[in-house]
Amino acid sequence: MKIIVVGTGYVGLPHGAICAEYGHNVVCYDIDEMRIEAYRSCERERIEQYINEPGLVSVIKEQHRRGLTFTTTINDEIEDVEAIFMCLNTPPQRDGATDMTYYLNAAHHLAELLAHRTSTHRIVIVNKSTVPIGTARKLARILMEHNAENVGVASNPEFLAQGKAVEGSRRPDRVVVGADTPEDLQILRRLYSQFVNHVRIRYTETTPETAEAIKxxxxxxxxxxxxxxxxxxxxxxxxxxxxxxxxxxxxxxxxxxxxxxxxxxxxxxxxxxxxxxxxxxxxxxxxxxxxxxxxxxxxxxxxxQKEYLIDRAEHEAVFNFNHKRIAVLGLAFKKRTNDMRDSAALKAIKALLGRGVAEIRAYDPLAVHDAQTHWFNPLDNHLYERISYFDSAEAAITDSDAVYISTDWEEFRSLSKTIIHSVQPPYLIIDGRRMLPDYEKLVALGYSYLPVGGVLLTPEEAQAETQENNVLAQLL
Ligand SMILES: NC(=O)c1ccc[n+]([C@@H]2O[C@H](COP(=O)([O-])OP(=O)(O)OC[C@H]3O[C@@H](n4cnc5c(N)ncnc54)[C@H](O)[C@@H]3O)[C@@H](O)[C@H]2O)c1
Missing domain, CATH: 1.10.1040.10 (N-(1-d-carboxylethyl)-l-norvaline Dehydrogenase; domain 2)
Structure with missing residues (x-):
């Protein structure tokens, strides 16, 4: 089937690529020209500047050879398309309401194009974006206002988890489709034929409002x-x-x-x-x-939870952040992605800068480029000049006064050795992910350890406990 994916971010790109892998004729459309150029180039580095997902570049390369296309205009593509997936960003407004600007701009643009098409076959616009309950019906009204005929709407929320987007698109836990007409449900069934009647993947058909609410x-x-x-x-x-x-x-x-x-x-x-x-x-x-x-x-x-460990460090470990150099390990919101949206590190770094740290020494295996260009651009705030970026945890830790572990990257599990080799105690380790299985060794060597969900461990307390245990052992 011919499909158009509108919006090629973390959801649209993997969805389009995997639909192509399943044999559909896919056109990925976005208004961001640089992004589309990067995808078209099929160069790993350029694609991963936008979306860094395990396995995604190989799928794109392979499917691009077989006809997957990337474009900033769909005027000609609309004629013979059967389904259009809406994968637009729907960020929050200040009051929590969903900002529908991107979605509605795309919806009006599509409605206009569809109103002028010469073909007459049924087309379904499918919402993959997470949108407020009632949006599918609102989209139907927009289509009607533009006189776009024989166009159905459906809700098909996306459940993929970043870091596993390719796997999640290839073999989702479930597929939920909400539509009003049997005709539209049938188009979606053809589109997802590999998932309908699957022994493990639950395929649910319901109303658009229910599908929207499920997400x-x-x-x-x-x-x-x-x-x-x-x-x-x-x-x-x-x-x-x-x-x-x-x-x-x-x-x-x-x-x-x-x-x-x-x-x-x-x-x-x-x-x-x-x-x-x-x-x-x-x-x-x-x-x-x-x-x-x-x-x-x-x-x-x-x-x-995203910043209270900084408060605990001040109050429990009596650590004064003013003029200190703090290594921050992990910037992405979780491992295996470069995505920093709403990440704990964003909040923690801002809290640390607010407490007058001399330097943030940041390291992340994937997110440094995003951090520098997008989240902590010194042109936006001069305090961001205090952030330095390093290409390893070791380099970030060296010369720091304390470390804050923010993301659960697997490589941080063996951080104890790096700490011992790079910095001398007294030194504070703030662990937001409980990544150090051998923290007791560190405490025995004189480091202080402040984990989320655990009491502060200091060498002094460890020593006192050992003495207490020795006395107890002698008594027994
Ligand atoms: N990221 C996730 O893990 C995830 C998971 C499930 C659901 N969702 C939902 O999916 C939706 C998309 O999320 P995302 O993370 O992929 O967003 P994103 O910001 O990564 O991507 C959105 C894309 O839409 C493009 N765009 C904006 N306006 C456009 C227009 N008028 N025409 C064409 N393209 C346009 C942007 O340039 C961008 O490339 C959101 O509603 C989100 O809540 C996201």
């Missing part, structure tokens, strides 16, 4: 798990020295009714979706006259 409810429930563990589990671990967080998790999640996903403590969940989607659902519930206090608490806990 919001799923994302806010996931964030609720995260905030539950951060708001309850982490606080318990920080209050009782002998409480073992990993055992707590195993003990609790051994109950098959309790999710293991989200059952961990961290410096908060980032990414473009969780924060934005929960704010949007809070706004939608308020608009409908309901009290969203549960969701508000979930959101607040998550945001608080």
């Amino acid at each position: 919001y409810v799923a994302n806010t429930l996931l964030l609720t798990y995260v905030s539950f563990w951060n708001g309850v589990g982490a606080r318990l671990g920080e209050s009782y020295a002998n409480l073992r967080m990993e055992d707590l998790k195993i003990g609790v999640t051994s109950d098959s009714r309790i999710s293991t996903w989200g059952s961990y403590v961290s410096n908060g969940a980032g990414g473009s979706c969780f924060g934005k989607d929960i704010q949007s659902l809070i706004y939608q519930l308020k608009q409908a006259g309901h009290d969203p206090s549960l969701l508000q608490a979930v959101y607040d806990i998550n945001e608080h």
